[in-house]
Amino acid sequence: QVQLVESGGGVVQPGGSLRLSCDTSGFTFSTSGMHWVRQAPGKGLEWVAFIRYDGSYKHYADSMEGRFTVSRDNSRNKLFLQLRSLRAEDTAVFYCAKGEILRFIESWGQGTLVIVSS
């Protein structure tokens, strides 16, 4: 079955950077679109970014474009999210998720928590 395991979260100071990873298994990663979605403590879901199966197309939520970068390594079945210029309001659980553009999100990881605090 589909497995998505995020890592790389932690505590970072405002203005800092962090790189999140998502290890995938149970499906053909190299032919699958992928998302990052975040959820601030006690809040709703907020879409972050989408990347096409081959990495040729990437799309971001307006508030994150320019600060966050999504990428993938199909040879290692891994998805990444580079976070830069982090702010307190970026504190959230970040989920890796499987889904195609203009379709539903079919599988979610358990998430990794990012805390931005001095």
Added chain:
Amino acid sequence: YVLTQPPSVSVAPGKTARITCGGDNVATQRVHWYQQKAGQAPVLLIYDDSDSASGISERFSGSSSENTATLAIRRVEAGDEATYFCQVWDSSSIHVIFGGGTKLTVL
């Protein structure tokens, strides 16, 4: 594009809960529904307005009409307590849009 959900819905066990998701001409969109239990990741329940995801109980169903999509949960059980989110793709911005979520309480 904005999806509006009621913050909370309460229902007695065995009854039917209906959770709405309002949006401009939402019936022209494909609406998807997710369930998130406390401390867990979301799970896909319903996709494309009314199709059930694999392994999901037939008690869950979806529909959409004009400006409102609805998730119905029949014969509600205590284990259905969760927050439910609707989702569409905004075709103009190509962004994923989530509703604010509805917390279902089983009385």
